[in-house]
């Protein structure tokens with residue numbers, strides 16, 4: 001008689017691990033009905049036994065070490081929810097090579113070592129699933145790998161970091177400083193005590209590296225992603241964005257061109273008409289354009305205990321179904337191509353430029369001349385405020401450019417900075433889409 005359960009080894013009983021345990025317990029009968037087998041957590045690896053006690057997990061279920069888990073022949077799937085790179089990466093590699101299927105939510109490891117992990121899964125003839133590593137509970141990885149697989153994906157644009165979207169939403173709604181909005185995020189439990197991975201854009205970079213690798217069947221690692229965080233955004237930029245019909249969002253953008261792929265994370269002026277512009281607070285969304293499907297958008301909670309557990313448990317059920325039908329290995333590494341990653345200087349987009357200059361006749365003509373010499377054409381000059389710096393009358397100028405090569409803008413800014421009329425270049429923010437007239 002076939003065994004009626006599938007054995008799971010659960011690594012980590014923190015936020016997500018506890019959520020997975022609770023979900024498998026609370027929805028056990030429904031899950032069993034749907035896959036025809038029970039999912040049974042046979043062993044747990046966790047440093048803090050108190051976490052197991054709170055969940056009512058018997059002490060005998062706690063593994064002494066990882067070896068005990070991979071040596072158990074009745075454990076077919078290892079769920080890695082420890083976080084960090086090591087020992088999570090080493091544990092996953094070992095499990096896969098030993099013929100255990102692996103599910104993880106670990107974007108750090110998947111983004112940097114995805115290829116190695118897939119090779120190990122191939123060697124062990126097992127499945128490697130990581131839906132929860134991007135967008136928490138949002139099922140975007142499966143959508144890309146399965147439902148949208150017939151498309152040529154043209155672009156993927158994500159709001160994939162809830163902390164920064166919360167901060168930017170608060171800045172936009174209340175016109176408060178970045179530091180104040182960050183503090184509010186920390187008080188609400190949406191930002192870590194050390195928020196740098198979120199506010200500097202590195203968390204989003206890992207997620208877009210994963211999505212780009214799948215969407216373009218190539219290998220994109222976090223080092224390939226241009227990253228700029230949101231710490232330089234001030235209320236003045238938020239106000240001008242609104243006046244001009246935009247919102248400021250931290251976007252993770254991946255696009256494919258004939259010359260290669262462009263993968264970048266930075267704050268952007270996003271047209272209020274764009275579907276992503278309505279994504280507020282800690283919510284995440286991923287907007288995908290495919291040549292057959294057209295525009296689609298996936299929206300939901302990008303983190304949190306139960307949304308993330310939902311994605312992990314979904315992966316477990318899919319592996320169980322694969323096991324039942326002898327269909328393991330349906331989704332090997334999608335990164336079989338090696339596409340050129342276009343450097344940021346070669347990217348074409350529009351730019352918002354805010355600068356403080358001496359308020360003198362002819363200054364605008366000088367600025368327009370420098371920009372023109374670098375093929376940067378101005379779509380609109382939209383604001384002008386008078387300020388006094390050390391008693392000198394200065395003017396704030398806000399420009400939006402037409403689409404232009406980034407290198408040209410950088411070169412023009414370098415020249416502008418050296419001019420005697422220049423007070424300061426206050427900000428340069430990329431604009432998503434042609435500015436509206």
Ligand SMILES: NC(=O)c1ccc[n+]([C@@H]2O[C@H](COP(=O)([O-])OP(=O)(O)OC[C@H]3O[C@@H](n4cnc5c(N)ncnc54)[C@H](OP(=O)(O)O)[C@@H]3O)[C@@H](O)[C@H]2O)c1
Nearest residue numbers: 012013014015016017046047081082083105106303304308
């Ligand atoms: N939290 C979310 O909303 C969310 C969303 C999407 C993806 N993720 C990903 O899910 C993973 C888990 O995140 P989490 O928020 O659940 O983290 P967490 O709350 O810190 O949980 C990790 C747990 O694993 C334990 N642990 C770590 N290393 C261990 C080791 N070597 N041996 C035994 N126990 C160990 C930790 O114990 P100690 O506390 O004692 O170290 C902790 O209890 C991460 O990769 C994260 O990026 C999380």
